[in-house]
Amino acid sequence: MNHVLTLSTLCAALTLSLSAHAGDPKAGKPDPKLRALVDQAIAASFLPGEGQDLSRLKQDDTQRICSDTRNNPDAKQAADITAREAGNIKHPENGKLMGDWKKGEKLFAAGFGMRIGKIEPDPVAKQKGGNGGNCYACHAADPKEVAAGNVGPSLTGYGKLRGTGDDIVKYTYEKIYNPQAFTACSSMPRMGHNGILTPEQIADITAYLLSPESPVNK
Amino acid sequence: MNWKLYSLATALAVAAPLAWGEASVAEYRAALADKDGNPGSLIIEKGGELFKSPRGPKNVSLEKCDFGLGAGKLKGAAAQMPRYFKDTDRVQDVESRLVTCMVTLQGFDEKEIKAKLYADHRINEDNTPLEAMAAYVYAQSDGMPINPPMKHPKEKEAVKLGEALFWNRYGPMDFSCATCHSEDNKRVRLQALVNHYNKKDISATVSAWPTYRVSHGAIRNMQHRMWDCHWQMRLPDIDYGSPAAVAIIAFQANQARGEKFNLPGMKR
Numbered sequence: 072m073n074h075v076l077t078l079s080t081l082c083a084a085l086t087l088s089l090s091a092h093a094g095d096p097k098a099g100k101p102d103p104k105l106r107a108l109v110d111q112a113i114a115a116s117f118l119p120g121e122g123q124d125l126s127r128l129k130q131d132d133t134q135r136i137c138s139d140t141r142n143n144p145d146a147k148q149a150a151d152i153t154a155r156e157a158g159n160i161k162h163p164e165n166g167k168l169m170g171d172w173k174k175g176e177k178l179f180a181a182g183f184g185m186r187i188g189k190i191e192p193d194p195v196a197k198q199k200g201g202n203g204g205n206c207y208a209c210h211a212a213d214p215k216e217v218a219a220g221n222v223g224p225s226l227t228g229y230g231k232l233r234g235t236g237d238d239i240v241k242y243t244y245e246k247i248y249n250p251q252a253f254t255a256c257s258s259m260p261r262m263g264h265n266g267i268l269t270p271e272q273i274a275d276i277t278a279y280l281l282s283p284e285s286p287v288n289k
Numbered sequence: 290m291n292w293k294l295y296s297l298a299t300a301l302a303v304a305a306p307l308a309w310g311e312a313s314v315a316e317y318r319a320a321l322a323d324k325d326g327n328p329g330s331l332i333i334e335k336g337g338e339l340f341k342s343p344r345g346p347k348n349v350s351l352e353k354c355d356f357g358l359g360a361g362k363l364k365g366a367a368a369q370m371p372r373y374f375k376d377t378d379r380v381q382d383v384e385s386r387l388v389t390c391m392v393t394l395q396g397f398d399e400k401e402i403k404a405k406l407y408a409d410h411r412i413n414e415d416n417t418p419l420e421a422m423a424a425y426v427y428a429q430s431d432g433m434p435i436n437p438p439m440k441h442p443k444e445k446e447a448v449k450l451g452e453a454l455f456w457n458r459y460g461p462m463d464f465s466c467a468t469c470h471s472e473d474n475k476r477v478r479l480q481a482l483v484n485h486y487n488k489k490d491i492s493a494t495v496s497a498w499p500t501y502r503v504s505h506g507a508i509r510n511m512q513h514r515m516w517d518c519h520w521q522m523r524l525p526d527i528d529y530g531s532p533a534a535v536a537i538i539a540f541q542a543n544q545a546r547g548e549k550f551n552l553p554g555m556k557r
Contacts, residue, residue: 105453108450109453112531116532118526127460128524141456142456186520186521188525190407218479220476220479222475260461260464267461267462
């Protein structure tokens with residue numbers, strides 16, 4: 072009974088969140104004039120100089136479509152995005168998608184870095200990726216960590232529910248590497264593709280989420 | 290002048306690590322809402338002194354600065370900004386207009402003004418004159434409804450552009466403003482995120498800026514908030530008073546239209 076209730080509540084919530092965009096001001100239609108204005112404004116609003124990296128302003132095709140449709144791509148656009156993004160996923164050189172969950176635990180929490188500019192840049196060594204995923208900003212995981220954000224779904228018990236079969240290992244690794252290979256215009260950063268985490272680090276976080284030893288699944 | 294209330298800041302800073310449960314977070318927020326103990330008021334007072342003092346190469350005050358209601362008319366001016374200005378032929382917020390006046394009236398060099406925009410909270414710096422004066426100008430609209438004009442085509446365009454920029458995803462995190470700020474009841478870690486499409490939410494935020502940020506020991510204006518968010522998005526520094534920053538502020542003000550300013554605010 073409880074399960075049925077929970078499930079129906081979940082379905083209702085899901086339907087709500089999926090339909091929330093229909094006909095509301097958030098649902099965007101690409102508007103070339105507005106896009107030109109946006110590009111002009113950006114070009115005039117970030118100045119070159121010490122510590123700046125203007126190449127970060129340049130959108131790839133996926134970012135552009137997601138921006139112009141306000142994360143509501145049509146079916147064709149969505150299919151293009153997931154196909155393109157699936158094509159750029161790389162596995163670790165040793166082929167192991169389940170790494171060391173203890174390393175993954177640290178990487179899941181760590182995340183400072185990659186901030187640039189003249190005002191408050193991170194140390195140069197930290198401006199590249201590879202510092203951590205900062206996953207707790209958006210996701211719950213270890214139930215002992217109460218200061219977890221909720222922009223993304225809770226991952227507490229993630230592996231307990233799913234086991235450690237090859238398919239779920241591969242899915243979990245690839246979802247972290249590039250969430251848009253599965254969900255076009257997902258809010259989640261493309262952690263591997265954008266160089267926030269290395270393939271080896273993603274394998275460690277995969278282990279942290281899936282290993283029965285991990286506090287996520289205790 | 291020691292216008293930081295260290296004891297209050299310390300008390301709130303100590304309260305922060307205790308904010309584990311939702312109840313504690315609510316208590317913490319209630320403490321922050323206590324306007325009487327807001328150190329920001331003292332910074333605003335200092336900003337007023339600076340505003341009225343002769344400064345710059347021309348050694349004049351800013352009392353003749355036109356914020357849209359006429360030269361020297363500050364009361365309610367910020368509540369009707371961003372707005373279009375004929376002399377600069379662009380939409381300006383309080384802060385970009387302040388820079389215009391510092392250049393045209395006082396003879397400051399824009400590059401020099403922008404060389405040091407914000408207090409560095411990491412070394413406990415006091416607010417810059419620019420920050421204090423901007424807060425002062427905003428404070429002259431305390432209690433007044435946010436109601437920027439939407440008559441000039443460029444004013445309408447700024448709001449539309451600001452909303453499009455709000456949804457623009459760029460940088461290595463694939464973030465846009467909307468990633469964090471377009472749904473109810475979202476948090477990064479324990480920090481609550483304002484939903485710009487929830488009238489109550491966005492009104493409470495816009496009406497409380499400038500705000501005293503306890504974690505910074507300084508008052509912060511919306512241009513700083515724009516810089517901070519873009520910096521966290523791992524983008525380059527967004528330019529002070531730039532078209533993109535002003536457009537996003539115009540979008541925010543439009544979303545909060547009708548809400549009365551309650552200044553200064555106090556936040557984490």
